[in-house]
C-alpha cells in the first residue's frame with residue numbers, strides 16, 4: 001500500500017509528538033509513527049519518570065502547537081537556578097550562588113512538567129487535529145529519497161511518500177542511519193538516576209544543582225504531591241555507582257541521597273521508581289539529508305545539565321516551522337534544508353561543547369580540581385554582566 005503526506009515524522013517521543021502537533025496546527029498533513037505506544041499514566045510500566053523544564057523560548061513553540069494551554073495548569077515555574085558547590089572534604093555546601101530570572105526578565109526561566117504527562121496531553125492534542133495521523137506500534141524500516149520526495153517503508157509494509165521526513169527517532173535514529181549521516185559520540189562512563197521525592201522544606205520555585213563529584217545532583221520543582229512539596233531529581237554518577245544506587249533498598253538509598261542533597265530541603269522521601277539513563281554527548285555531522293530533517297536526539301544528545309536537551313529540540317522545530325510557513329511549497333526542498341542546517345548546526349555545536357565542559361567540571365574527583373571549579377564559579381558569578389550573559393545564553397535568548 002502507498003500513501004502520500006506532506007510530512008512523515010519518524011518517532012513519537014516528546015520531540016516528535018510536539019512536531020506533529022505544530023505542523024498539524026499549521027495546516028500540514030502529517031503522519032507520525034513510533035513502534036512504542038506512548039505510556040500516558042505514571043503508574044504504568046514503562047512510564048517516563050523524567051521531567052522536562054521548558055525554558056522561555058520553548059513556550060511560543062508549544063503555543064503554536066496548541067499545547068501550552070493544556071500543559072500550563074500542570075507546570076511548576078522555575079524562578080531561581082541555584083548552583084551549589086559541595087566539593088570540599090565533606091559533602092557540605094561551601095558555595096551557594098543564585099541565578100534569579102528577575103535579573104533578566106519579568107518571567108521565570110521556565111516551567112517544569114513530568115514527561116509521562118506531556119505524552120498524555122500531546123496524544124490528546126493530536127486526536128483533535130484532523131490532518132494528523134499518529135500511528136503507535138509502527139516503525140520506519142527503510143528510506144528512499146529522490147529530489148522531489150522521500151519514500152519511507154513502515155514495519156507493516158506500508159510505503160509513505162512525503163515531501164519532507166522529520167527524523168525524531170532518537171539517538172540511534174533509523175532515518176539518520178539510512179541517510180548515512182555520521183555522528184560524533186562522546187561517552188563519559190556516566191549514568192543518570194531520575195526519580196521524584198517529597199520534602200518538608202518548600203522548594204519556592206528554586207531549581208538546585210549540587211556539584212561534588214561524579215556529576216551534578218539536580219532538584220527541579222514539581223507541583224505539590226499529597227499536600228507535600230515535591231521535586232524531580234536527576235542524579236548523575238559514574239555508571240557502576242549509579243547502578244549500585246538504583247539497586248539499593250529504599251531506606252539505604254534515601255540515606256545516600258540525603259547526604260548527597262546536603263539536606264537542603266530537609267529529609268527527602270522517594271515517591272517514585274528510580275529510572276537509569278546512560279549519559280553521552282552526540283552530534284550529527286549534518287542536520288539534514290535529501291528530503292529529510294534531523295531533529296532532537298537524532299541530531300544532538302547532551303547530558304541533562306541546564307535543561308538543554310529538549311529545549312534545543314524545540315529550537316530545531318521553531319526553525320523548521322518558520323521555514324515551512326514562509327514557503328509552504330518548498331518544504332523538504334534542498335534550499336530549505338540547507339538553510340535549516342545553517343541556522344541550527346553552529347548553535348547545536350556550541351551547546352554540545354559547552355555542556356560537555358560543564359559535565360566534565362562536575363565529574364571532577366580530585367580535590368585540587370574541585371577547588372578550581374569552586375573558584376571559577378565564584379569568579380563568573382561575581383561579575384554581574386557575565387552572570388546575566390550566562391543566564392541569557394542558558395535560556396537561548398539574546
Ligand SMILES: Cc1cc2nc3c(=O)[nH]c(=O)nc-3n(C[C@H](O)[C@H](O)[C@H](O)COP(=O)(O)OP(=O)(O)OC[C@H]3O[C@@H](n4cnc5c(N)ncnc54)[C@H](O)[C@@H]3O)c2cc1C
Pocket residue numbers: 010011012013014015016033034035036050051052053054138139140141168169170171173174175192193194234277295296297298304307308309310311312313
Ligand atoms: C535524566 C534526563 C533528564 C532530562 N531533563 C531534561 C530537561 O529538564 N529539559 C530538557 O530540555 N531536556 C531534558 N532531557 C533531555 C530530553 O529528555 C531529551 O532531549 C528528549 O527526551 C529526547 O527526545 P527525543 O524525542 O529526541 O528522543 P526519544 O524520547 O528517545 O524519542 C525517540 C522516539 O523514537 C522512537 N523510534 C525509535 N526508532 C524508531 C523508528 N525506526 N521508527 C519510528 N520511531 C522510532 C522511539 O520509540 C522513541 O519514542 C533530559 C534527559 C535525561 C536523560
